[in-house]
Amino acid sequence: MSRDLEHAVASDGTRIREQTKPAMRSYLAATRNFAAGNATPRQFLERSLELLESWEPRIGAFVCTNLPDARAAADRATERWRAGRPLSPIDGMPIGIKDVIETFDMPTQMGSPLFLGWRSEKDSASVRALRDAGAVIIGKTVTTEFAASEPRGTRNPWNTAHTPGGSSSGSAAAVAVGIVGAALGTQVIGSVIRPASFCGCVGFKPSVNAINREGSHDYQSQSCTGILAASLQDAWQVAREIVARVGGDAGTPGLQGPETIPPAEKPRRLAVLETVGWDAASVGAKQRLGEYVMRLKSAGIEIRTRHNDDKVAALETDLVNAMELSHRCNGWETRWFIRTMRERDAAALSRSILDRAQRYEDMTLADHRADLRERARVRAVHAELAATCDACIALAAPNHAPEGLGSTGNPEFAVPASLLGVPALSLPLFEVNDMPLGLQVIGYFDRDAGAFAAGAWLMSRLAQAR
Numbered sequence: 001m002s003r004d005l006e007h008a009v010a011s012d013g014t015r016i017r018e019q020t021k022p023a024m025r026s027y028l029a030a031t032r033n034f035a036a037g038n039a040t041p042r043q044f045l046e047r048s049l050e051l052l053e054s055w056e057p058r059i060g061a062f063v064c065t066n067l068p069d070a071r072a073a074a075d076r077a078t079e080r081w082r083a084g085r086p087l088s089p090i091d092g093m094p095i096g097i098k099d100v101i102e103t104f105d106m107p108t109q110m111g112s113p114l115f116l117g118w119r120s121e122k123d124s125a126s127v128r129a130l131r132d133a134g135a136v137i138i139g140k141t142v143t144t145e146f147a148a149s150e151p152r153g154t155r156n157p158w159n160t161a162h163t164p165g166g167s168s169s170g171s172a173a174a175v176a177v178g179i180v181g182a183a184l185g186t187q188v189i190g191s192v193i194r195p196a197s198f199c200g201c202v203g204f205k206p207s208v209n210a211i212n213r214e215g216s217h218d219y220q221s222q223s224c225t226g227i228l229a230a231s232l233q234d235a236w237q238v239a240r241e242i243v244a245r246v247g248g249d250a251g252t253p254g255l256q257g258p259e260t261i262p263p264a265e266k267p268r269r270l271a272v273l274e275t276v277g278w279d280a281a282s283v284g285a286k287q288r289l290g291e292y293v294m295r296l297k298s299a300g301i302e303i304r305t306r307h308n309d310d311k312v313a314a315l316e317t318d319l320v321n322a323m324e325l326s327h328r329c330n331g332w333e334t335r336w337f338i339r340t341m342r343e344r345d346a347a348a349l350s351r352s353i354l355d356r357a358q359r360y361e362d363m364t365l366a367d368h369r370a371d372l373r374e375r376a377r378v379r380a381v382h383a384e385l386a387a388t389c390d391a392c393i394a395l396a397a398p399n400h401a402p403e404g405l406g407s408t409g410n411p412e413f414a415v416p417a418s419l420l421g422v423p424a425l426s427l428p429l430f431e432v433n434d435m436p437l438g439l440q441v442i443g444y445f446d447r448d449a450g451a452f453a454a455g456a457w458l459m460s461r462l463a464q465a466r
Contacts, residue, residue, distance in 0.1 A: 041092025065139030091134030124215025141170030165195030166408030190414025200436030257449030331360030396438030
């Protein structure tokens with residue numbers, strides 16, 4: 001994909017080269033210059049703020065910002081790098097925070113007028129950990145209403161007439177244009193993998209419970225705090241620095257793996273999943289995946305599908321109802337919250353939220369327990385694949401981002417990993433009609449490092465020319 005540039009004028013009156021096509025900026029790649037004294041975190045941040053000024057009126061990625069504190073944090077990071085004592089590899093990294101995750105210095109409004117200006121007066125666990133690692137929090141990124149399906153105006157930077165996906169809309173868009181090297185998102189259905197695919201950045205949805213969610217307003221049992229990032233290295237490091245300081249969800253071991261990204265490892269055998277999303281996939285998307293699978297075979301990787309592997313076929317069959325089962329689990333788990341918001345002011349809620357509440361109004365505890373048993377059964381079927389396949393791959397979405405801002409797009413390819421509770425990556429490897437489309441890597445529960453090792457090999461050895 002091309003990176004067209006034109007001249008523009010920065011806020012200080014100097015001439016800069018303004019991006020007219022998205023270009024990500026890896027912070028970890030820049031730290032080599034910090035260590036050598038050739039650049040500083042403050043300089044990296046100032047370029048971020050130039051990009052913010054240029055792109056934000058076009059894409060609307062942020063709800064609010066705190067730039068004075070960001071500059072002060074970048075200055076402190078600069079002094080630490082100069083002294084050779086950075087707090088962590090992400091010391092000074094500009095980061096965005098999805099607006100369902102609490103920050104003490106900015107409101108947490110959850111994409112809803114019911115929470116306009118609301119402050120918890122504390123950081124979430126993940127934000128506290130990021131600050132302790134030296135990260136520079138630029139601002140809160142746009143989320144759909146309550147991280148569900150009602151869009152809140154962010155536009156896709158590749159074509160502003162198209163959706164960026166959701167619910168981590170602003171996080172994906174901000175990373176895609178280089179304003180931040182990484183941003184926090186959340187996923188319970190497809191809210192990290194889908195916007196990463198649509199905006200052309202790396203998306204990481206970890207295993208359930210891998211990253212501490214305290215202070216993040218996503219309560220469902222499938223929910224995860226995820227990372228949108230400019231590279232796999234940036235995604236892993238941000239997740240790792242959070243977990244090193246606050247762990248995973250209470251009572252769980254959290255993300256497991258090395259202090260830096262696991263080395264690339266060539267998979268021996270991969271399962272290709274079509275899932276229900278295959279029927280909705282475009283001809284171009286299917287062609288990109290088919291071409292890629294042929295390249296994998298040429299590289300000596302064995303490919304298993306539902307046509308030649310009974311275990312893959314069994315999993316595909318069990319994933320047919322992944323969307324409905326996920327919605328039922330989530331519907332039961334959020335009924336209390338939606339009821340509370342409806343009683344507070346139903347007129348302030350979107351029609352989609354009200355319809356969702358109505359759909360699951362009559363569920364019983366017995367219904368929910370049956371759904372949990374079914375979900376556990378499907379997870380066990382997937383776990384059996386670990387004995388023969390290093391990972392599964394699939395499209396991250398059925399096509400490039402669709403036109404229009406009234407929907408966040410089809411999540412059917414992203415929902416299986418959410419239902420299974422396992423790690424998933426969206427790798428920016430494909431394009432269809434000059435817009436990005438991700439390759440999804442689906443790993444196994446608590447084996448996130450293995451998914452990264454396979455993903456790193458796929459990115460470094462088989463990435464298509466842009």
